[in-house]
Amino acid sequence: MNWQIAIDGPAGSGKSTIAQEVAKKLNFEHIDTGAMYRAVTLKALKLKVDLENEDDFKFLENTKIDFRKQKIYLDDIDVTKEIRTLDITNNVSLVSKYGYVRKKMVALQQFLVANKNVIMDGRDIGTVVLPNANLKIFLNANVEERAYRRMKERQEQNLETYDFETTVKEIIERDFKDSTRPISPLKKADDAIEIDSSNLSVENVVDEIISLVFERGYNMEKELKNENVEIQEEAQKEETQIEEEVVETAASTDENVEVEEETVEEEKAETAAKYKELQIVTGTVLEVISEQPESKQGNRTIKAKEERVLIALEDGQEGFLFKRDTANIKEDEDLIDLFCEGDKVEVAIKKIFPDGGKFIFSTVLLEKRKDLEKFGAELKRDTVFTAKVLKQIQVGLLMKYEEFSCLLPTSQAAVAESELGSLVGKEISVAPIRVDYGRIRIIVSQVLADRINARANKKAFLETLEVGQVFDGVVKNIEKYGAFVEISKDVEGLLHISEIDHTRVFKVEKVLNVGDPVKVKVIKLEKDHIGLSRKALIPNYWEEYTSDKAVDAIVKGTAVEINNSGIVMALTPEITGFLPKSEFSWDRDAKIEDSVKLGDEIEVKIIEIDATKKRIILSKKQLVDNPWASLEVKAGDIVDVKVTKILPEGFIVSVGKVEGYLPKSTIRSIDPNSVQLEQEIKVKVRVLDSEKNKLVVSMRDAEERIEREIFKSTMDLQDKMSNTFGDYLKQSKKK
Numbered sequence: 001m002n003w004q005i006a007i008d009g010p011a012g013s014g015k016s017t018i019a020q021e022v023a024k025k026l027n028f029e030h031i032d033t034g035a036m037y038r039a040v041t042l043k044a045l046k047l048k049v050d051l052e053n054e055d056d057f058k059f060l061e062n063t064k065i066d067f068r069k070q071k072i073y074l075d076d077i078d079v080t081k082e083i084r085t086l087d088i089t090n091n092v093s094l095v096s097k098y099g100y101v102r103k104k105m106v107a108l109q110q111f112l113v114a115n116k117n118v119i120m121d122g123r124d125i126g127t128v129v130l131p132n133a134n135l136k137i138f139l140n141a142n143v144e145e146r147a148y149r150r151m152k153e154r155q156e157q158n159l160e161t162y163d164f165e166t167t168v169k170e171i172i173e174r175d176f177k178d179s180t181r182p183i184s185p186l187k188k189a190d191d192a193i194e195i196d197s198s199n200l201s202v203e204n205v206v207d208e209i210i211s212l213v214f215e216r217g218y219n220m221e222k223e224l225k226n227e228n229v230e231i232q233e234e235a236q237k238e239e240t241q242i243e244e245e246v247v248e249t250a251a252s253t254d255e256n257v258e259v260e261e262e263t264v265e266e267e268k269a270e271t272a273a274k275y276k277e278l279q280i281v282t283g284t285v286l287e288v289i290s291e292q293p294e295s296k297q298g299n300r301t302i303k304a305k306e307e308r309v310l311i312a313l314e315d316g317q318e319g320f321l322f323k324r325d326t327a328n329i330k331e332d333e334d335l336i337d338l339f340c341e342g343d344k345v346e347v348a349i350k351k352i353f354p355d356g357g358k359f360i361f362s363t364v365l366l367e368k369r370k371d372l373e374k375f376g377a378e379l380k381r382d383t384v385f386t387a388k389v390l391k392q393i394q395v396g397l398l399m400k401y402e403e404f405s406c407l408l409p410t411s412q413a414a415v416a417e418s419e420l421g422s423l424v425g426k427e428i429s430v431a432p433i434r435v436d437y438g439r440i441r442i443i444v445s446q447v448l449a450d451r452i453n454a455r456a457n458k459k460a461f462l463e464t465l466e467v468g469q470v471f472d473g474v475v476k477n478i479e480k481y482g483a484f485v486e487i488s489k490d491v492e493g494l495l496h497i498s499e500i501d502h503t504r505v506f507k508v509e510k511v512l513n514v515g516d517p518v519k520v521k522v523i524k525l526e527k528d529h530i531g532l533s534r535k536a537l538i539p540n541y542w543e544e545y546t547s548d549k550a551v552d553a554i555v556k557g558t559a560v561e562i563n564n565s566g567i568v569m570a571l572t573p574e575i576t577g578f579l580p581k582s583e584f585s586w587d588r589d590a591k592i593e594d595s596v597k598l599g600d601e602i603e604v605k606i607i608e609i610d611a612t613k614k615r616i617i618l619s620k621k622q623l624v625d626n627p628w629a630s631l632e633v634k635a636g637d638i639v640d641v642k643v644t645k646i647l648p649e650g651f652i653v654s655v656g657k658v659e660g661y662l663p664k665s666t667i668r669s670i671d672p673n674s675v676q677l678e679q680e681i682k683v684k685v686r687v688l689d690s691e692k693n694k695l696v697v698s699m700r701d702a703e704e705r706i707e708r709e710i711f712k713s714t715m716d717l718q719d720k721m722s723n724t725f726g727d728y729l730k731q732s733k734k735k
Contacts, residue, residue: 003028003117004132005213006125009139010186011174012146014197014205015121018139020070021206023119026213027411031067031112033122033129036105037096038083039065039074044095051091054098065108084154089170093177123178126189135216136192137209145198147171148480199494201477201484207451214433214448274315277349278365278440283311285343286318288336307335311345311361319359325350327363348440368403369440382452384431387444389423397423399430405441406430412445429453454490458528461488465530467522470537475516478508485520485532493530495520502535502542503614541574542614553606554623559598567592569602569618577616579604586621586628587659588693589652627657628690635688638702643679651675653683653697660695668700682706 005022009015016032023030043063049056066073071080082088095101109120109129120129126136141149147167178186188194193212197205275281292305309321323335339345348369351360387401389408396413397420399406408430410417430444431452473485473493482496495518500511512518524531549555557569557577566580579602584592596602608617633639633655641662645652650663662683664672675681683697684705 002113003134003213004113004130005119005135005137005209006130006133006189006192007119007121007137007139008123008126008186008188008192009121009137010123010146010171010178012150012171013139013141014149014202015139017202018197018205018209019119019121021202022209022213025206025210026117026119029067029112029116029118030070031109031118031120032072033105033109033120033125034092035072035080035083036065036108037101038088038092039072039079040101040105041088041092041095042079042083043074045087045091051094054100057095057098057101060101060104067112086154089174093174097177123186126192127187131189135209135212136189137212138188138192138194139205140194140196141198143168143171143175145481199481201479203477204484211451211455214445214451275317275349275352275359277352278369279349280346280366280369281313281349282344282346283313283319283361285339285341285345286310286312287341288339290336309335309339309361311347317359319347319349319361321345321347321361321363325360325362325364327367365440369437372404372435372437372440372442382431382456384429384449384452386427387430388427389425392420392424396420399444401430401442405439406444407436407441408444408446412447414446414450457489458491461491462525462528462530465522465525467525469522471520471522473518473520473532475512475514475518478512478514480508483508483512483518485518487520487522487530487532491530493520493522493532495532495534499523499531499533499535502538502540539574541572542611545572545575546609546611546616549606549609551606551609554603555606555618556601556603557618559596559600559602562592562596562598567596567602569604571616575616577604577606577618579618579620583607583617583619583621586624586626586693589659628693631656631658631688631690633685633688635685637685638682638705639685639697640680641683641697643675643677643681646675646677653681655695655697658695660697662697662699666698666700669703 005019005028007015007019016034019030019032022028040057040060040063043059044051044057047059049059064073064075066076071078072083073079096105106129112118113120113130121139122129126133126138130136147164147170150171151164151167175186195205195208200208287310289305289308289310291307292302294304295302307323310318311321312318321335321339323329326335326338329335329338345363346366347361347363348365349359350362350365353359385401387399387406390398390400392398395407396410397408399408410420412433413420413423415423428446429449430446431449432442433445433448434443436443471487473487475483476486476492477484480497482494482500484492485495486492495512497505497508500508505511518534519537520532520534521536522530523533523536555571555577557571557579559567560570560576561568564581566578566582566584569577569579571577581592582588584590602620603623604618604620605622606616607619607622608615610616639655641653641655641660643651643662644654644659649665650661652659653662654660662681666683667675681699682702683699684701685695686698686701687694687696689695
């Protein structure tokens with residue numbers, strides 16, 4: 001029986017990555033159906049067909065799509081990377097909606113799984129392609145996490161990448177298209193198990209799926225090629241020898257020679273067309289042959305012959321049952337005490353001789369086979385037992401548990417293949433995964449046993465776990481959203497990025513790395529999920545500092561960083577605040593570097609405390625009065641200013657405690673280059689904006705205004721003098 005695992009889920013949920021890892025661990029063939037539709041889309045774009053016309057996809061009649069070593073080939077060309085471009089992503093949903101395309105792809109997919117153990121991922125695998133799959137998984141994750149994964153995947157493949165917001169919209173649109181398409185829409189199968197991978201690592205999801213595989217009774221046919229050797233040996237045309245501990249064998253009755261062997265060779269398995277070794281059969285006792293001591297006939301020595309029962313099967317095939325192969329017989333009992341001529345007996349075929357001699361039967365093996373049935377009931381339980389490793393063979397390790405033979409396949413060992421030999425002679429924990437009734441043995445897994453033990457240990461540990469407990473943990477894995485910390489053997493909890501420190505952490509790797517020891521506190525328990533906190537165990541310097549501070553408080557800090565935006569100030573060794581450039585001085589053109597150096601202590605005022613962002617905003621200028629507020633001039637006034645700085649194109653001048661700008665282009669009566677520091681100049685206020693701390697003055701405007709005022713005054717005086725002289729003449733005439 002071939003095993004099938006179906007994984008469905010929306011775009012970006014991690015289906016392909018998870019499927020690839022599970023396939024590697026189980027030695028399954030991974031078939032990425034999404035890649036197949038992408039390959040069709042790629043060819044359609046290259047052929048420049050009308051993507052809106054389903055009839056244009058008839059090119060699939062002559063199209064070849066295949067998988068080789070986890071790569072996809074389109075018409076024998078590797079297109080693994082080419083199908084991951086944005087252009088393909090934006091059009092694949094349109095292409096995959098057509099009934100003709102899906103019919104072709106589904107037929108190809110079902111053909112690929114005909115004779116293989118496969119894991120297949122897509123969006124309609126459990127509902128359409130593999131409706132009878134042994135295990136169906138619906139893998140999901142929140143939109144934000146899927147968008148992040150999609151961006152990361154494209155970046156790793158050096159493909160064009162959208163920003164996060166655009167990628168989120170792309171994922172949402174893709175979900176809508178996939179779930180509303182008329183043919184085979186994205187849908188969770190009724191019998192599928194849903195796994196939300198939003199806060200799980202790839203390893204966590206893979207382990208969960210593999211556990212489900214074993215719980216469903218996966219028999220490891222891929223690894224245990226001997227499962228169907230008896231019916232496939234001629235077709236396989238390859239030698240598959242599996243050494244194993246077997247029971248003692250007896251002699252050929254034709255020559256009365258006792259033969260004992262330690263192994264059963266595969267090429268002898270089907271000597272008789274109807275029978276095979278270890279098969280259970282029913283026969284009739286023909287005779288109980290007594291023991292015969294060694295004797296001599298002339299010069300010839302006749303070897304001793306032990307007591308045996310001659311049994312005939314229904315078709316006339318005969319065989320012997322020896323005392324050592326008889327179950328439940330006492331040392332002082334003989335076979336004749338247990339068997340009579342004509343008795344019907346059930347026995348197991350112990351040995352078939354290729355030369356057509358009589359079989360060797362066994363009731364010991366029959367009892368063992370019946371005893372094995374109890375393990376069949378244990379397969380669905382978390383059963384673990386200790387078995388001794390006897391020897392290493394081609395496909396794994398032969399082991400002994402009580403009176404039973406066990407086979408540990410190489411793939412199910414918890415050590416590397418090169419280290420298998422080191423286990424010989426040792427006792428190790430294993431779990432049964434299949435009962436091989438045909439060979440009266442148990443197929444076991446050390447990997448599964450370790451998982452079962454880990455689950456049992458975790459369950460026992462969780463029963464004693466309480467919120468508030470503190471552990472010295474070790475970082476085992478790091479994800480974008482936090483770190484997984486092992487707090488006990490096989491027990492991990494999530495240290496979310498927000499619980500690493502009291503200050504905001506933007507990247508986990510800036511604080512922690514895999515293998516780092518870390519002290520954590522349990523802050524949340526939800527079923528098997530453990531929430532941890534590191535910051536709960538370190539002093540909360542933020543709260544300590546802000547507990548007695550409020551807005552308008554005056555504090556001192558040290559400049560530890562000066563940049564274009566302002567000054568980062570250390571208020572304590574652990575707490576920093578920020579002094580924006582706009583809050584440094586009432587003079588908007590003031591340069592911080594001219595008056596502050598790193599290490600300088602500055603007195604500042606707290607103007608904002610943001611507990612959510614753990615941010616403190618400071619101000620230096622608010623410690624002094626705003627000179628602009630008390631400035632008693634207005635636009636158009638004529639004032640005297642003093643030059644405080646000479647610039648290439650003008651001068652910085654002061655009016656009281658306020659500084660403004662005097663452009664050289666506005667100086668008319670004197671040479672601009674002759675102006676000196678501290679020189680007083682009469683100017684006119686052209687621009688005055690107190691809110692923006694902006695003052696612009698003009699010497700030319702002031703002079704022009706003064707000239708106009710003088711001219712007007714002169715004219716007024718002349719008019720007055722003219723009027724007075726006219727009045728005098730009039731009075732003279734009257735006289």
